[in-house]
Every structure is written in structure tokens, then in C-alpha cells.
Amino acid sequence: MSGMDDALTTVTLKVNRFTPRPERDRGARGGSPFAKKGGSPFGGGASRNRRPRGKQWVQEYTLQVRPEDTVLDCLLTIKRTVDPTLAFRYSCGHGMCGSDAVAINGTPTLLCTATVADWAEHPNPLAQADEEGFRHTGSAEDGIADDTDVSNAEDGLGVIELAPLPGFPVQRDLIADIDPMLDQIRKLKPYLQADGVLATTREGKVDVFEYLQNPQQLAKYETLTNCIACGVCEGSCPVFAGGDAFIGPAALIAASRFVNDSRDTATMARLNAIDTADGVAACQSVRACSRQCPRGIDVGEEMWQIVARVKER
Amino acid sequence: MSPKHIEDMYDAVIVGAGAAGLSAALGALRSEAAQGLREAGVEPKILVISKLQPLRSHTGSAEGGIAASLGNAEADDWRWHYYDTVKGGDWLVDQDAAKLLAEYAPQTVINLERGGVAFSRTDDGHIAQRRFGGHTRDFGGEPVRRAAYAADRVGHQILHTLWQECVGAGVEFAEEWYVTDLVLDGTGERVAGVVAYDTHEGRIHAIHARNVLLATGGAGRLFHTTSNSWDLTGDGMALALAAGLQLEDVEFVQFHPTGLAHTGILLSEAARAEGGVLRNADGRAFMEDYAPEHRDLAARDVVSRSIMAEIDAGRGVADPKDPDGPRDCVWLDMTGIDHDHMEAVLPQVVETVRKYANIDPAHDWVPVKPTAHYTMGGIPITTDGEVYRWTVSDDAGASGGRRTIVDGLFAAGECSCVSVHGANRLGGNSLLDACLFGTRAGQTMAARVAEHPVDDPMDDGTDTTDEEAMAAVDVAARSRGDELASLLSPDDSDGNDNPYRLLADLGRVMERAVAVRCSATTISEALGSLRGELMPRAVSLHAHSDTAAFNQEITAIWEARHLVALADAVLRASDARHESRGSLKRLDFPERDDERFLAHSMIRSLAGGTADAPADTEEQGERGVLWQPVHIADYPPQARAY
Numbered sequence: 001m002s003g004m005d006d007a008l009t010t011v012t013l014k015v016n017r018f019t020p021r022p023e024r025d026r027g028a029r030g031g032s033p034f035a036k037k038g039g040s041p042f043g044g045g046a047s048r049n050r051r052p053r054g055k056q057w058v059q060e061y062t063l064q065v066r067p068e069d070t071v072l073d074c075l076l077t078i079k080r081t082v083d084p085t086l087a088f089r090y091s092c093g094h095g096m097c098g099s100d101a102v103a104i105n106g107t108p109t110l111l112c113t114a115t116v117a118d119w120a121e122h123p124n125p126l127a128q129a130d131e132e133g134f135r136h137t138g139s140a141e142d143g144i145a146d147d148t149d150v151s152n153a154e155d156g157l158g159v160i161e162l163a164p165l166p167g168f169p170v171q172r173d174l175i176a177d178i179d180p181m182l183d184q185i186r187k188l189k190p191y192l193q194a195d196g197v198l199a200t201t202r203e204g205k206v207d208v209f210e211y212l213q214n215p216q217q218l219a220k221y222e223t224l225t226n227c228i229a230c231g232v233c234e235g236s237c238p239v240f241a242g243g244d245a246f247i248g249p250a251a252l253i254a255a256s257r258f259v260n261d262s263r264d265t266a267t268m269a270r271l272n273a274i275d276t277a278d279g280v281a282a283c284q285s286v287r288a289c290s291r292q293c294p295r296g297i298d299v300g301e302e303m304w305q306i307v308a309r310v311k312e313r
Numbered sequence: 314m315s316p317k318h319i320e321d322m323y324d325a326v327i328v329g330a331g332a333a334g335l336s337a338a339l340g341a342l343r344s345e346a347a348q349g350l351r352e353a354g355v356e357p358k359i360l361v362i363s364k365l366q367p368l369r370s371h372t373g374s375a376e377g378g379i380a381a382s383l384g385n386a387e388a389d390d391w392r393w394h395y396y397d398t399v400k401g402g403d404w405l406v407d408q409d410a411a412k413l414l415a416e417y418a419p420q421t422v423i424n425l426e427r428g429g430v431a432f433s434r435t436d437d438g439h440i441a442q443r444r445f446g447g448h449t450r451d452f453g454g455e456p457v458r459r460a461a462y463a464a465d466r467v468g469h470q471i472l473h474t475l476w477q478e479c480v481g482a483g484v485e486f487a488e489e490w491y492v493t494d495l496v497l498d499g500t501g502e503r504v505a506g507v508v509a510y511d512t513h514e515g516r517i518h519a520i521h522a523r524n525v526l527l528a529t530g531g532a533g534r535l536f537h538t539t540s541n542s543w544d545l546t547g548d549g550m551a552l553a554l555a556a557g558l559q560l561e562d563v564e565f566v567q568f569h570p571t572g573l574a575h576t577g578i579l580l581s582e583a584a585r586a587e588g589g590v591l592r593n594a595d596g597r598a599f600m601e602d603y604a605p606e607h608r609d610l611a612a613r614d615v616v617s618r619s620i621m622a623e624i625d626a627g628r629g630v631a632d633p634k635d636p637d638g639p640r641d642c643v644w645l646d647m648t649g650i651d652h653d654h655m656e657a658v659l660p661q662v663v664e665t666v667r668k669y670a671n672i673d674p675a676h677d678w679v680p681v682k683p684t685a686h687y688t689m690g691g692i693p694i695t696t697d698g699e700v701y702r703w704t705v706s707d708d709a710g711a712s713g714g715r716r717t718i719v720d721g722l723f724a725a726g727e728c729s730c731v732s733v734h735g736a737n738r739l740g741g742n743s744l745l746d747a748c749l750f751g752t753r754a755g756q757t758m759a760a761r762v763a764e765h766p767v768d769d770p771m772d773d774g775t776d777t778t779d780e781e782a783m784a785a786v787d788v789a790a791r792s793r794g795d796e797l798a799s800l801l802s803p804d805d806s807d808g809n810d811n812p813y814r815l816l817a818d819l820g821r822v823m824e825r826a827v828a829v830r831c832s833a834t835t836i837s838e839a840l841g842s843l844r845g846e847l848m849p850r851a852v853s854l855h856a857h858s859d860t861a862a863f864n865q866e867i868t869a870i871w872e873a874r875h876l877v878a879l880a881d882a883v884l885r886a887s888d889a890r891h892e893s894r895g896s897l898k899r900l901d902f903p904e905r906d907d908e909r910f911l912a913h914s915m916i917r918s919l920a921g922g923t924a925d926a927p928a929d930t931e932e933q934g935e936r937g938v939l940w941q942p943v944h945i946a947d948y949p950p951q952a953r954a955y
Contacts, residue, residue: 020860022861066671067671068669081814084857084869085856089369091542091543092369092371092373092374092543093578094374094665096466097365097368097542098368172862182314189481192427192428192474194427208439209423209427210426210440211426212438212439213438214437214438215436217434218434222431225431225470226466226469228373229368
């Protein structure tokens with residue numbers, strides 16, 4: 001059987017870590033209570049662009065793995081055997097719950113669907129500085145990452161770099177605050193607004209209790225219902241993650257799901273609600289949002305379609 | 314999302330935000346009682362506390378369907394569904410509850426559709442339905458298409474729709490808060506509230522509430538191999554045990570036969586329906602030795618037991634990812650299925666195998682083993698969702714027991730046991746149970762809220778009944794706060810252990826002892842490891858970071874303690890039942906014994922947490938187990954054969 005005797009090899013995870021400073025310390029730093037809370041008036045408001053306060057460092061862990069192991073497997077092994085303090089969200093472990101979106105080698109995707117074989121890279125020695133020109137190396141207190149790890153990695157599968165999902169404030173290690181996304185989804189009334197009428201026979205008797213919807217009508221929005229609100233599309237979007245005022249692809253997908261549902265009666269109100277400067281107008285059709293969607297939604301194409309619907313009305 | 318401020322007193326707190334918890338919230342808010350309150354100008358104060366953001370709940374992983382005799386695909390009758398449920402549960406089903414389940418299933422599914430669930434459709438626009446194991450026509454006849462489905466992700470659809478409806482209804486959530494204590498008043502007869510840990514701030518809160526509803530889901534993480542998410546740590550059940558309440562029928566855990574080795578991720582029954590064959594280490598298609606007629610498509614518990622029998626006979630294969638480990642898998646051979654057909658009808662199975670086993674099911678045999686899937690037992694509830702105690706008076710004997718309701722305490726979904734699933738759950742009945750009995754519990758709770766709302770305009774401030782209960786919650790919160798501080802304080806021991814390691818070890822102990830089959834010997838070995846090693850380790854766990862915010866290890870420590878306490882109850886309940894029924898196979902008691910065990914086990918925690926030398930009393934039952942007769946209404950027990 002192929003795949004049955006994959007030898008163990010090694011991979012090095014470079015994890016961008018962050019520990020928030022306890023609140024009393026933050027308070028001691030002061031800051032005027034009257035200061036204008038900056039950032040975008042949309043989305044997360046002040047919190048979105050706020051620089052997190054706390055300790056930041058990069059920690060390296062070198063593990064024995066099989067190429068088909070997922071990055072989530074690796075992190076769980078670290079928690080169990082090396083470092084129980086490493087923080088990251090996870091739950092179902094097979095791509096349905098949407099909780100474990102992070103940036104892997106800078107690309108937003110889910111920890112549980114990313115395999116080591118697909119993501120491990122041999123580092124380019126010239127590209128080890130971050131965007132500010134500094135190279136953070138592990139002030140790893142526990143002595144977990146020592147210099148020999150890097151050279152070992154060259155014999156193994158290489159390096160995978162992990163960071164929290166871009167576009168959202170980091171809370172701790174790989175945990176980001178995705179409430180701004182959920183707030184934006186909630187703002188667009190993401191629930192069915194139907195007419196409430198029961199189908200009746202010609203004599204006026206109740207005939208059918210469910211709303212009727214044929215397979216063709218279902219097909220118009222079914223893919224959109226598969227969204228798991230993981231935030232990968234948002235983290236991939238240069239407009240959203242770049243910090244500009246944009247309600248974001250996830251919220252527009254949620255709105256589009258109801259616009260295209262034959263049972264929903266609030267279409268006009270929904271189209272009006274997204275016809276704003278931070279709504280469809282902010283989408284630059286970059287289509288980066290489509291690339292990593294774990295549910296296979298062509299987010300960019302759906303954006304295009306909903307923009308067209310808004311313009312047509 | 315956290316509440317903007319915490320009320321001094323809530324009308325109701327719901328713990329858990331999967332199908333059951335969200336249904337309960339909607340059931341309460343849409344009830345006549347709540348409507349009446351609003352007309353009187355009173356807005357009920359309800360808070361949903363959930364350790365996950367609601368959309369992450371494990372309901373979202375349910376794939377196949379939700380059962381209801383809608384009759385959209387062919388003629389069906391709710392009485393047939395009722396019968397199938399009783400039979401599937403090996404007659405350990407309370408028939409009054411199963412009758413409600415079947416009778417109100419169509420209404421439940423239609424309400425979900427009208428709430429927005431994107432069900433698959435028939436050509437004429439009705440909700441589409443498919444066949445599911447154990448669902449038949451004419452009381453055990455031919456298979457019937459009863460499971461309403463939404464492609465292969467009905468759970469995702471239901472979860473997201475219920476959350477959306479809650480957004481519309483303005484439900485308030487405390488997300489990523491972990492409930493550490495269920496607090497009853499001093500008498501233990503009335504609920505007082507909960508203690509909750511806000512994982513964002515790393516802070517303990519006392520939450521006072523006149524009503525509490527537990528909807529925390531199952532406990533698949535008792536086992537190493539499980540289809541359950543990492544969060545199914547039996548929290549609600551453990552909270553009930555710790556509060557001195559009982560659990561019902563916790564010895565019954567359903568194992569799905571084909572979990573992908575190493576991961577436990579479910580490979581749908583459809584893989585075998587389309588021609589997949591189970592093979593042992595010798596390559597033999599062994600199911601024909603156990604179920605000559607139905608072979609690989611026999612009932613879930615039958616197939617799981619057959620796989621374990623092969624493994625126990627030394628004909629298993631090792632998990633290829635752990636080649637030196639135990640030979641505790643068998644092969645699922647799908648190579649005989651036409652390749653194009655397989656891609657077309659089993660896309661999810663093929664994708665899972667490729668992604669997580671790195672092999673191609675078209676060419677390679679797939680290593681599988683039974684995976685812990687569903688806990689049939691749980692917190693005992695009435696058909697209205699009220700949690701009760703079962704007591705037997707000294708002189709009355711087993712038939713003279715009675716249920717005493719704990720005022721204001723409710724439960725729903727997998728953490729509860731209204732006993733519609735008995736000893737083995739039918740596919741399609743779990744989402745139904747969660748939505749239907751969740752709604753009912755919410756409605757009952759709202760009626761109780763309406764009797765005595767927190768914002769009662771008639772309240773003259775002389776009512777002091779809350780004070781004692783509030784004090785009880787405050788005491789529990791203070792003691793939990795002290796514990797938190799000590800878990801976070803620098804540790805002087807070498808501290809090599811951690812909760813993640815402990816959970817892995819617990820899972821292996823439980824799997825070896827009671828997965829699919831057990832005996833007095835395996836149970837006693839597991840109890841030995843549990844009490845001799847795992848419990849002491851759980852007590853001495855300590856966090857490795859002193860920063861409270863988003864300190865996942867703190868939650869994991871409490872989860873590990875919950876699971877260890879629950880494991881003790883599961884093992885003792887398994888030990889007490891000297892028969893084989895449904896999902897429970899006792900190798901030393903291979904037959905069903907209706908004479909002695911047509912009864913629900915009602916197990917409590919052994920006092921003081923020192924389980925080594927339990928003091929048995931008549932009143933508390935031997936080893937903390939009492940027996941409650943099954944409610945038989947329409948279908949007397951028969952042999953269970955398919």
C-alpha cells in the first residue's frame with residue numbers, strides 16, 4: 001500500500017507568538033480617555049488597527065512528522081509534548097467548524113486541512129527579515145528552539161511559518177479577534193425574511209407547510225450556504241486585511257445567500273444595505289478571496305455577481 | 314462576543330449553543346409565555362453561554378439527515394418512525410418520549426425549513442428525503458426514505474440557520490466562556506445559577522439565574538478514537554455529577570464502525586452501501602461470518618462488534634501511522650467500486666481519505682476502526698426538559714421509585730437523556746432530538762420565567778427568596794476564583810504533565826477497556842488506572858503560563874477533570890449492567906436480560922471524589938447506581954433482528 005510506510009521526517013514550525021500584557025499593566029500606561037479612537041468607522045472600529053500590547057516573539061519547534069500530517073496535528077503534538085502554552089483555536093479537525101483559520105507562510109487557510117507536505121518550504125536565506133526589516137528570533141524561554149534546529153530542518157521537509165489570520169487584531173499567539181467579521185455579518189440581517197404564508201389548495205385549505213422551492217431555485221444559492229465563516233476570504237482580501245473601510249467578502253456572501261434565496265422577500269432592502277461606499281463599492285475585484293476558500297466557494301465570482309445585482313436593480 | 318454587562322439576576326441561562334441550546338433559546342423567546350411577558354412590558358433576561366463561538370458547535374459536523382415521516386418521497390407514518398426508534402434502541406427507550414419524537418418530527422423539520430434551512434428538494438419543491446439505517450415502513454418492513462437532508466451537510470445548515478434566527482431574535486451570547494460550576498441552592502432542590510470563566514479576560518463570573526438549561530453536547534473525547542470534535546468533553550454531564558445529580562444510561566456509547574484510522578473522522582456508511590467491503594489482516598471479507606444476510610450493511614453496533622471480534626482474535630492490522638502500535642484496525646476495501654462512480658457519489662469520503670490518510674481509496678485499502686460517535690445517556694430529563702432526581706424509598710423496592718424535579722434546571726440534546734435513543738440511537742434521530750426537545754425545554758422554561766420574571770412590575774422588593782441562592786453562586790465563584798489563581802501561580806513542582814497529555818492517556822485507557830465491548834475484567838483494569846493514576850494526575854495539573862487571557866490550558870485542565878469524573882461514572886455504570894444490549898456488549902454477559910435490566914441506570918458521583926471505598930447505602934444504590942423502569946406504552950420488548 002502506498003503511503004503506508006512513509007518514514008518519519010522533520011519539520012520546523014516558526015510560530016509568531018504573542019502574549020497580551022495583563023490589563024493592569026496596560027492601564028498603567030495611561031492614554032487619554034478623550035483621545036479619538038482611530039481606525040475605520042466600519043467593521044471593528046478602533047480595535048481593528050490597534051497595535052496589540054504585549055510580548056511578541058517568534059518561536060521555532062522542530063518535530064518528527066509524516067508528510068501527510070496536518071499542521072493542526074503538529075500543533076496538537078506541540079501542546080501535548082512540548083509546550084502546552086501555545087494558543088490556537090481548533091475544534092472539529094476536519095474543515096467544518098471554521099475555527100482554525102490562520103496565515104500559513106503568509107497565506108490564510110485552515111490548520112486542519114493544510115498538510116505538512118503541501119506547506120513546508122526550504123527557507124530562502126535572503127528572505128528572513130520581516131516587513132520592518134528585523135529578524136525576530138526565538139527568545140524562547142524554555143530553550144525549545146536552539147540553533148541546531150534550523151540546520152536539522154534542511155535535512156527534513158523544511159519550515160512552515162504560522163501567524164494569526166491577517167486583517168484581525170491578534171489576541172494571543174495564533175488566536176485573532178474575528179468578532180469584527182461576525183458583527184459585519186450580523187449587521188446585514190443574515191436571517192430568512194419570508195412571507196410567512198402557508199401554501200393552500202384552491203379551496204383555501206392548508207396544502208403544504210414548508211415553503212416550496214425547486215432544485216433549480218435551490219441551486220441559485222446553495223453553494224453560498226456552505227460558508228463556514230472562517231474568515232479566510234477576509235484575511236486574503238487586500239482591501240479588508242489592508243485596513244480600508246470594507247464590510248468584507250464574508251458579510252457580502254451572507255447577504256448574497258439571502259438575496260438569491262427564492263423564499264426571501266427582503267431582496268431590495270438587502271441590495272440597498274450593501275450599496276454603500278464600504279459595501280460592494282469597496283470591492284476591487286482582486287479575487288484573492290477565492291483562492292483558499294475551504295468550502296470551494298468562488299468568492300470573487302460571487303462578489304462580481306452581487307455587484308451586478310446591485311447595479312441592475 | 315461577550316455581554317456588555319452582566320445582570321444581577323437572569324431569568325434564564327442556557328449553557329451551550331449547538332442545535333439544542335439555540336433551539337431552546339428560540340423556543341423560549343417565541344413561546345406564548347414570553348409573548349405574554351413582552352405584552353406586559355417585561356423583556357425576559359436570557360443569556361446563552363457557550364465555550365465556542367456558536368457557529369463552531371459540533372452540530373455543524375452532522376452529515377446525513379434529520380428523520381421525520383414527512384412522506385415527501387414515499388408513504389410514511391409517524392407510528393412507523395416511533396416503532397423503529399424503540400426497536401433501534403433495543404427497547405431501552407421510554408416510549409412516551411419516543412412517541413413525541415416521532416409525532417412532532419414533521420413539525421420540527423418544517424419549522425427548520427421555514428427558518429431558512431436549505432434542504433435538498435424534490436422536483437416539485439418539497440423537502441427531499443433519503444433512506445437511513447433502521448428506518449422502515451410497516452413496523453420493521455422495507456427501508457423507507459425518512460431522513461430529510463441537505464446534501465451531506467444537514468447539521469451545518471441547521472446550525473447556521475438556528476444561529477441566524479437567534480441573531481434575528483436578538484439573543485445575547487457570552488461566547489468562549491466556559492461554565493465551571495452548576496450551582497444549586499442549599500437544599501439541592503432548586504437551581505441558583507452557574508459559575509463561568511471568560512476565556513478572553515481570564516476572569517471568573519458568578520452568574521445568578523432563576524433557570525438554567527444545559528445543552529453542552531456529548532462526551533466522545535472519553536475515547537482516543539472519536540468522530541467528535543475536540544470540545545466534546547462531557548461538560549454538562551460532569552457539571553450535573555459535581556452538583557450531586559445523577560446521569561442516566563451513560564454506559565451506552567455508540568461507535569460508528571468506520572472511523573478513519575488515526576483520526577477517527579467518519580467515513581460515511583454510504584462507502585459500504587456503494588460496495589465497500591471490510592477485510593481483516595488475512596484479506597478475508599469477514600462480515601459474512603457475522604451477518605451472512607446483511608454483511609457489511611448490518612446495523613452499526615453489529616458491524617462495530619464484528620470488527621472488534623476480528624481485532625480481538627488477532628486478525629486486525631496496525632494503524633499505518635503507528636505501525637508499531639496495537640493491531641486495532643481493519644481494512645475498508647473500496648477498490649471494487651467503479652472509480653468514476655466513486656468520485657460522483659462518495660466525494661466527501663474520497664476527499665477525506667486522500668487528505669487525511671494520504672492514500673487513494675481507488676487503489677489502496679483504507680485502515681478503519683470503530684469511532685466513538687454518540688452518548689445515548691446523559692442528564693435525566695422529563696419530556697418537558699426538566700432535570701430530575703430518581704429516588705427509591707427503602708420499603709418500596711425498584712418499582713416504587715419516583716422522579717423529583719430540580720426546580721429551574723433543564724437540559725436538552727446529547728448531554729441529556731429523555732431516553733428516546735435507549736441503548737442505541739438510530740441515524741437521523743440526534744438532530745431531531747436536539748431541535749425538538751430543545752424547543753420543548755425552552756418553552757417549559759419560558760413558562761416558568763413568566764410565573765416569576767426578574768423584571769416583574771408587580772415586584773415590591775420584599776421578595777428575598779433569591780438571596781440565599783445568590784449567595785450560593787457567589788461562594789462557588791469565589792472558590793473557583795481562588796482555584797484559578799492557584800492554577801496560574803508559578804509552580805514549584807517540575808510540572809511535566811499537562812491536560813492534553815492526560816486526555817490522550819485517558820482516551821487510550823477507555824478505548825482499551827470499554828470501546829464496543831467490555832467485561833468485568835477490562836472495566837476493573839480501567840477503573841484501576843483511572844483511580845490509581847489519572848485522577849491523581851488530574852488533581853495536580855497546573856498551568857504553564859501565568860497569563861490568564863486566552864490561556865487555553867486552564868480550560869483544558871477543567872475539561873480533563875470533567876472527563877475523568879465522567880469516565881468513572883461510565884465505567885461504574887458499565888460494570889453494573891450485567892447484560893448485553895444495544896451498544897453495550899458485555900463479553901461476560903452476552904445476552905439481553907429483560908428480567909433484570911429492562912431499566913435505566915441512574916448513577917451518581919461517589920461522595921467526596923475519593924472513589925476507592927464508596928460507602929454503599931440502600932438509598933443511594935449499590936456503587937451509586939439505582940435502576941429506573943423503562944416506560945413501555947405500545948410496543949412490548951421483542952428480539953432485535955434486522
